[in-house]
């Protein structure tokens with residue numbers, strides 16, 4: 001089995017090394033990742049400038065760095081390595097739950113694979129100042145990959161680790177609220193500037209990704225590529241049909 005491993009933290013991140021090492025137990029591994037950090041780039045692709053694909057072996061791993069986004073990396077990786085069976089993204093330094101799934105470059109790398117009809121999993125871990133002890137997550141990475149390979153109809157998973165996992169839970173995305181905040185500040189020259197930040201949320205719904213992580217469970221969320229709001233579509237169609245019937 002051919003496994004392409006990518007991320008958005010960059011090819012030299014300790015998280016990608018940890019993920020690639022577990023992936024090696026399942027098949028042949030190739031790392032293709034951004035040359036510098038591309039966090040929060042979401043599903044951006046590079047269309048106005050050329051991309052470069054350069055060999056960069058890491059700890060005995062076959063690895064390549066790309067001067068582009070996570071989605072670029074997966075597209076180039078799949079172009080250079082035919083018949084990739086599985087794409088893994090991460091392990092990201094920072095959770096990708098709730099609204100952050102929309103911003104995430106980690107998830108976008110997996111999503112790009114799903115667009116190419118390659119099954120994919122994104123992995124993310126909590127991050128503060130210290131680099132996480134990725135060995136805590138190894139057995140869960142192994143378990144999720146093994147389980148995913150038994151689910152051929154499921155194209156895309158988003159997996160998030162709590163700090164100290166005590167089990168796994170299937171979850172849905174928590175998007176009831178947007179936690180993003182814009183915080184103004186001032187630079188040394190007195191000019192106003194802005195930071196994006198987050199407000200921690202309380203009272204999360206049971207069964208969501210955020211709930212699972214806050215309760216010590218590894219959150220596993222199946223994602224879809226079709227963003228259509230089925231309920232809104234049905235309502236709109238029903239209104240149209242009703243109008244047609246009355247006329």
Ligand code: MN
Pocket residue numbers: 008009038039040092093094105106
């Ligand atoms: Mn990142």
